[in-house]
Amino acid sequence: MSGAVNSKRERMTQTSGSDFKGVRIRGNGKEGIRKYKSENVERRWVGEGVRAKDSIFELESRKFDVGQGEKSRAVNLGRQMKRKTDTGLGNKIESLSSRSDLELVNRKPFHLKKEYGEKKYTVYGVGRSRRNRERADIVVTSTSDGQLKPKPRNKDKNGELLADKSRKRVVNCKKVVGEDSVGSDDPPKKRKRIRINPYDISNKRIDDDAAADDSTKVKVVEKKSEMSKNAQFRAIKPSPSILSFVEDNLLGRRRLIELQRAGYNTQLPASLDNIPFSTSSVREKIEENVFRSKLEFFASAKVSTSFPHPQLPEIAFAGRSNVGKSSLLNALTRQWGVVWTSDKPGFTQSINFFKLAEKLSLVDLPGYGFAYAKEEVKDAWEELVKEYVSTRSSLRRVCLLIDTKWGMKPRDHELIELMERSRKPYQIVLTKTDTISPIDVARRAMQIQENLKPSKSLVEPVMMVSSKSGAGIRSLRTVLTSIARLTKF
Numbered sequence: 383m384s385g386a387v388n389s390k391r392e393r394m395t396q397t398s399g400s401d402f403k404g405v406r407i408r409g410n411g412k413e414g415i416r417k418y419k420s421e422n423v424e425r426r427w428v429g430e431g432v433r434a435k436d437s438i439f440e441l442e443s444r445k446f447d448v449g450q451g452e453k454s455r456a457v458n459l460g461r462q463m464k465r466k467t468d469t470g471l472g473n474k475i476e477s478l479s480s481r482s483d484l485e486l487v488n489r490k491p492f493h494l495k496k497e498y499g500e501k502k503y504t505v506y507g508v509g510r511s512r513r514n515r516e517r518a519d520i521v522v523t524s525t526s527d528g529q530l531k532p533k534p535r536n537k538d539k540n541g542e543l544l545a546d547k548s549r550k551r552v553v554n555c556k557k558v559v560g561e562d563s564v565g566s567d568d569p570p571k572k573r574k575r576i577r578i579n580p581y582d583i584s585n586k587r588i589d590d591d592a593a594a595d596d597s598t599k600v601k602v603v604e605k606k607s608e609m610s611k612n613a614q615f616r617a618i619k620p621s622p623s624i625l626s627f628v629e630d631n632l633l634g635r636r637r638l639i640e641l642q643r644a645g646y647n648t649q650l651p652a653s654l655d656n657i658p659f660s661t662s663s664v665r666e667k668i669e670e671n672v673f674r675s676k677l678e679f680f681a682s683a684k685v686s687t688s689f690p691h692p693q694l695p696e697i698a699f700a701g702r703s704n705v706g707k708s709s710l711l712n713a714l715t716r717q718w719g720v721v722w723t724s725d726k727p728g729f730t731q732s733i734n735f736f737k738l739a740e741k742l743s744l745v746d747l748p749g750y751g752f753a754y755a756k757e758e759v760k761d762a763w764e765e766l767v768k769e770y771v772s773t774r775s776s777l778r779r780v781c782l783l784i785d786t787k788w789g790m791k792p793r794d795h796e797l798i799e800l801m802e803r804s805r806k807p808y809q810i811v812l813t814k815t816d817t818i819s820p821i822d823v824a825r826r827a828m829q830i831q832e833n834l835k836p837s838k839s840l841v842e843p844v845m846m847v848s849s850k851s852g853a854g855i856r857s858l859r860t861v862l863t864s865i866a867r868l869t870k871f
């Protein structure tokens with residue numbers, strides 16, 4: 383009907399529906415008719431490079447011989463998508479579906495499953511589509527009355543056409559045959575799909591807003607706000623004091639070679655927490671005594687009634703789940719493994735009390751926010767933390783840990799409000815600084831410093847650490863040691 387269509391492999395000729403003697407197919411796809419001179423038949427073909435997934439092809443009457451070569455014919459059927467699909471004995475193809483455009487990769491990809499009762503032949507194979515390989519299954523179901531009973535999957539029970547998923551893909555393909563040459567009822571719509579890069583402002587079309595439905599609008603708005611947040615973050619100019627702190631402590635993601643050049647032994651855990659080229663005696667002189675004491679677990683509480691009697695000044699480590707609270711306790715004391723850690727959020731599920739000699743108590747709190755636990759359990763942890771923070775008399779400081787990469791979240795602000803109300807001194811500690819660039823670490827610290835209004839309870843400055851690399855740990859240790867020294871019991 384409409385002229386010839388050239389593909390890489392074959393020349394396909396479209397013929398009118400009435401003339402066509404072969405299998406008639408209606409569906410989406412880069413389709414055409416192949417002429418086979420040797421057999422003097424025309425075969426419908428769905429071209430390569432088109433995913434015919436979810437497409438349903440209705441077949442008009444087509445007889446085929448069952449008997450010898452049945453299997454190979456079925457294989458052939460799968461391989462060529464809709465070539466010789468027939469066998470005989472009154473069998474008719476009821477439906478044929480495929481999950482891919484089947485450029486077969488295996489030599490013997492098909493198995494014919496024959497269910498005698500139903501006279502159903504199922505052909506399985508491995509096809510290769512442009513995007514991925516997937517199973518192709520082609521079902522040839524025989525009908526006894528010889529009448530074609532197409533059951534298009536894209537119609538619902540009432541015969542209403544459902545949205546055709548495959549259409550999009552077909553439209554997306556460059557070589558779409560314009561018209562349905564074999565008398566299709568609904569010719570494939572020609573729609574040009576324009577891809578818009580959301581991050582490229584110049585790519586925005588004027589009519590985008592008008593065309594977009596509500597849901598897309600919401601998405602666009604979300605993306606915009608996300609973008610603007612990012613842009614806002616990039617625009618932050620850290621103060622010189624923050625920048626020099628970041629540089630002096632080698633905070634942020636660093637290359638090993640850089641650390642080695644600076645004299646650190648990168649073989650050691652938390653290598654930046656070791657003084658370059660130091661001997662243990664030098665280290666002992668520099669380091670704060672209290673954190674060299676043995677870290678001992680002495681109590682755990684799941685309810686407020688099990689809190690131990692307050693004896694030592696306490697420093698609590700609070701923050702969202704997985705922010706690195708437990709790891710920080712280990713890093714501060716350099717006693718790896720005393721406090722258990724896990725990469726699974728919600729690992730610490732009770733308030734754990736540790737003491738450093740008889741000088742200081744470090745308290746590992748359960749996290750809040752996302753965790754692998756039931757909602758009611760998480761709520762209970764949060765209540766417990768709030769109760770501890772607001773009522774504990776021996777609590778001298780709460781280190782509020784914030785993941786440097788993600789910044790502060792609403793739950794963090796909730797806890798801050800609580801600490802403000804209960805007049806508990808708290809200090810912000812940025813964790814996992816090794817995961818982002820030094821400049822972003824500085825920006826995050828600046829952002830938090832600007833956003834938090836100075837108050838009586840907030841202890842400045844914002845600390846920055848990495849339990850993994852050891853960066854900033856020494857500074858935090860020094861800050862916290864003063865609590866032990868100043869506290870009188």
Ligand SMILES: Nc1nc2c(ncn2[C@@H]2O[C@H](COP(=O)(O)OP(=O)(O)OP(=O)(O)O)[C@@H](O)[C@H]2O)c(=O)[nH]1
Nearest residue numbers: 704705706707708709724725728729730749849850
């Ligand atoms: N890259 C990096 N990973 C860290 C750092 N600190 C902790 N982690 C990892 O983060 C994960 C969580 O650490 P935890 O110390 O268990 O975190 P938590 O805040 O105690 O978590 P919950 O007990 O679930 O509330 C672990 O896989 C740690 O190895 C850090 O400074 N840098």
Ligand SMILES: [Mg+2]
Nearest residue numbers: 707708729730
């Ligand atoms: Mg923990």
